[in-house]
Amino acid sequence: MSLTTQSAANQAAQQTTAEYLPLETVTRPNLTTEEGAHYLNRRPQTLRAWACLENGPIRPRRIGGRLAWSTAEIKALAGVTA
Numbered sequence: 001m002s003l004t005t006q007s008a009a010n011q012a013a014q015q016t017t018a019e020y021l022p023l024e025t026v027t028r029p030n031l032t033t034e035e036g037a038h039y040l041n042r043r044p045q046t047l048r049a050w051a052c053l054e055n056g057p058i059r060p061r062r063i064g065g066r067l068a069w070s071t072a073e074i075k076a077l078a079g080v081t082a
Helices: 003-016 033-040 044-053 071-078
Strands: 061-063 066-070
Touching: 033 044, 033 066, 033 071, 044 066, 066 071
Parallel strands: none
Antiparallel strands: 061 066
16 A cells, blocks of 8 residues: 555544543533444444334434434443443
8 A cells, every 4th residue: 555545544534533522521411323323332323223113222302303312311321320
């Protein structure tokens, strides 16, 4: 792999990797699907399936047509106390 190709691959990987705060420090009432999936170590599509099929351990709220996952419920499911 050439240096230019390797550099481009590294930049792409950095752009797709979001930085998340530790779940204990999150104080917002709701999380996005991507954030919830990160904290539960699941893929975002799994949370979307839970919402669609209504068969998951938690259910989201719909705010403005988007899924909003309760931070408190995510913390409880992940076993985080704070």
